[in-house]
Amino acid sequence: MRSDLFLIICLIVxxxxxxAAVLLGNDYYFFAGYVVLQYVVxxxxxxxxxGYCGYVNFGSAAFFALGAYAAVAVxxxxxxxxxxxxxxxxxxxxxxxxxxxxxxxRLRGAFFAIATLALAVVLQTLVVNWEYVGGSRGAYIVRPExxxxxxxxxxxxxxxxxxxxxxxxxxxxxIERSRLGYGFATIRDDxxxxxxxGVPTLRLKLIATTISGALMGMAGAPLPYYIGFxxxxxxxxxDYAVNSIAMPLIGGTTSWVGPLIGAVLLGSLQQIATVTxxxxxxxxxxxxxxxxxxxxAPNGIIGLVHxxxxxxxxxxxxxxHVNIDAPGSTR
Amino acid sequence: xxxxLEVDGLGKRFGGFVALEGISLSVRAGERIGLxxxxxxxxxxxxxxxxxxxxxxxxxxxxxxxxxxxxxxHQRTRRGLARTFQLPRPFVSLSLADNLRIPLLYTVAxxxxxxxxxxxIVQRCGDLLREVGLERKxxxxxxxxxxxxxxxxxxxxxMAAEPKLxxxxxxxxxxxxxxxEEILMLLNRLNEQGVTIxxxxxxxxxxxxxxxxxxxxxxxxxxxxxxPNVVMRDPEVERAYLGQ
Numbered sequence: 001m002r003s004d005l006f007l008i009i010c011l012i013v014x015x016x017x018x019x020a021a022v023l024l025g026n027d028y029y030f031f032a033g034y035v036v037l038q039y040v041v042x043x044x045x046x047x048x049x050x051g052y053c054g055y056v057n058f059g060s061a062a063f064f065a066l067g068a069y070a071a072v073a074v075x076x077x078x079x080x081x082x083x084x085x086x087x088x089x090x091x092x093x094x095x096x097x098x099x100x101x102x103x104x105x106r107l108r109g110a111f112f113a114i115a116t117l118a119l120a121v122v123l124q125t126l127v128v129n130w131e132y133v134g135g136s137r138g139a140y141i142v143r144p145e146x147x148x149x150x151x152x153x154x155x156x157x158x159x160x161x162x163x164x165x166x167x168x169x170x171x172x173x174x175i176e177r178s179r180l181g182y183g184f185a186t187i188r189d190d191x192x193x194x195x196x197x198g199v200p201t202l203r204l205k206l207i208a209t210t211i212s213g214a215l216m217g218m219a220g221a222p223l224p225y226y227i228g229f230x231x232x233x234x235x236x237x238x239d240y241a242v243n244s245i246a247m248p249l250i251g252g253t254t255s256w257v258g259p260l261i262g263a264v265l266l267g268s269l270q271q272i273a274t275v276t277x278x279x280x281x282x283x284x285x286x287x288x289x290x291x292x293x294x295x296x297a298p299n300g301i302i303g304l305v306h307x308x309x310x311x312x313x314x315x316x317x318x319x320x321h322v323n324i325d326a327p328g329s330t331r
Numbered sequence: 332x333x334x335x336l337e338v339d340g341l342g343k344r345f346g347g348f349v350a351l352e353g354i355s356l357s358v359r360a361g362e363r364i365g366l367x368x369x370x371x372x373x374x375x376x377x378x379x380x381x382x383x384x385x386x387x388x389x390x391x392x393x394x395x396x397x398x399x400x401x402x403x404x405h406q407r408t409r410r411g412l413a414r415t416f417q418l419p420r421p422f423v424s425l426s427l428a429d430n431l432r433i434p435l436l437y438t439v440a441x442x443x444x445x446x447x448x449x450x451x452i453v454q455r456c457g458d459l460l461r462e463v464g465l466e467r468k469x470x471x472x473x474x475x476x477x478x479x480x481x482x483x484x485x486x487x488x489x490m491a492a493e494p495k496l497x498x499x500x501x502x503x504x505x506x507x508x509x510x511x512e513e514i515l516m517l518l519n520r521l522n523e524q525g526v527t528i529x530x531x532x533x534x535x536x537x538x539x540x541x542x543x544x545x546x547x548x549x550x551x552x553x554x555x556x557x558x559p560n561v562v563m564r565d566p567e568v569e570r571a572y573l574g575q
Contacts, residue, residue, distance in 0.1 A: 186425070
């Protein structure tokens with residue numbers, strides 16, 4: 001399928017989702033849906049580096065929070081429309097992603113993952129000590145009650161996140177099928193052999209960290225308007241880092257479909273658990289599911305599906321067979 | 332004829348261990364060179380230094396008239412220096428055809444006039460697989476291959492980069508008589524098309540029939556370089572191989 005056609009289909013699906021949420025007539029669905037969509041963007045972004053290139057990033061929360069704090073900083077200076085803030089958040093996190101890549105990409109496997117975790121801690125410390133955006137006390141953002149012609153403001157935020165999700169998925173799919181995607185796959189498989197085949201591995205890894213970071217920052221930019229009160233501990237929350245890894249792993253990491261399935265499933269489950277049981281149970285669910293999937297379906301839901309239709313594995317999703325042990329595993 | 336590859340005074344250490352010392356080697360365009368030596372004599376290290384996988388501390392490598400100092404491995408591949416790995420390193424999540432697609436996308440396409448359409452790339456991948464006898468497994472994954480097929484894939488991937496100089500690092504280890512012949516024919520055919528070839532091999536029969544010139548490494552030093560039959564009678568070479 002061509003990419004422009006794919007984008008159109010995505011937009012139609014997004015339109016249906018939005019219309020359905022409006023028809024349900026309860027703003028709660030927008031609040032819950034926003035979170036799920038935010039995870040679709042985050043896990044798709046994580047997967048570009050983690051799934052395609054095999055570099056496990058534990059610092060997703062940092063890129064996400066950076067987007068959010070970029071929005072806060074700009075808002076305090078001079079309020080701008082959210083789509084502009086999304087772009088600014090993307091640029092800021094993209095630059096940090098590039099920098100992180102440059103500093104850490106000589107590391108592989110667990111060492112790279114630890115370095116990304118360290119980056120998150122460093123950035124959180126910086127934000128805690130940055131008074132302009134509220135420091136450790138946090139920052140209030142007063143969001144307008146309503147916006148024309150959508151009605152309540154949460155619908156506007158939901159719509160933005162919906163479009164971001166469409167953009168992220170389209171970009172991921174485009175990468176997957178391009179020369180870049182082939183290059184990423186060789187990095188995941190064997191960097192020495194990739195270099196010997198002419199793949200500029202360092203440059204490609206920097207492209208991956210930049211795109212991945214930028215998308216995470218974009219997902220974070222509307223957050224202050226969504227929660228109204230942003231503090232470092234919530235923006236840099238463990239949930240974001242864990243979920244953006246768990247969702248692609250549960251869905252399957254070698255195709256754009258995996259993070260989408262994982263985020264929608266796990267994200268919805270968490271939202272349901274939040275209202276029916278408690279919000280604290282969320283990470284427990286993730287933990288159990290992750291352990292279960294590692295044992296039963298190490299290649300995620302896509303891997304499971306492939307196993308059942310082995311005789312025609314290419315038909316359903318993507319071009320590639322899915323068979324990796326886990327992203328970042330060393331052979 | 333001009334020198335295709337010129338290695339001058341190349342040295343490489345791993346900590347206190349001297350892996351290569353003062354290696355000088357000149358390879359003319361179109362030549363077939365055999366590189367032999369006991370295990371651990373530095374053959375693969377030399378290949379790695381020439382191809383940019385490792386950095387040499389001393390000496391220079393000149394390829395096709397240009398100094399390769401500081402050039403990364405992928406830049407060297409793009410200039411026309413291809414290699415196979417001693418232990419095959421296929422891209423495990425890509426099909427055989429896609430394995431060959433990588434050098435076409437990243438090396439051949441990066442050269443002037445190297446751009447090809449998608450259908451041309453698919454065609455070329457198919458041709459290359461046919462040349463090494465793997466065309467029926469084009470859609471398979473490398474893990475479904477036997478060791479021999481894996482070596483053929485490794486060779487095909489190096490060939491896909493359309494090199495001027497191909498370094499085959501033990502492409503024949505573990506192969507049967509007829510399979511060795513097959514690979515030799517393949518290499519000879521490539522050589523006839525103008526590709527310079529350095530063959531690193533333990534199978535002496537193959538090396539002797541293939542090489543126009545034989546280079547012998549022992550303990551990181553070059554001890555002989557010349558006509559294969561003369562080199563094999565060299566007492567120093569005999570001592571290194573057979574002991575005294």
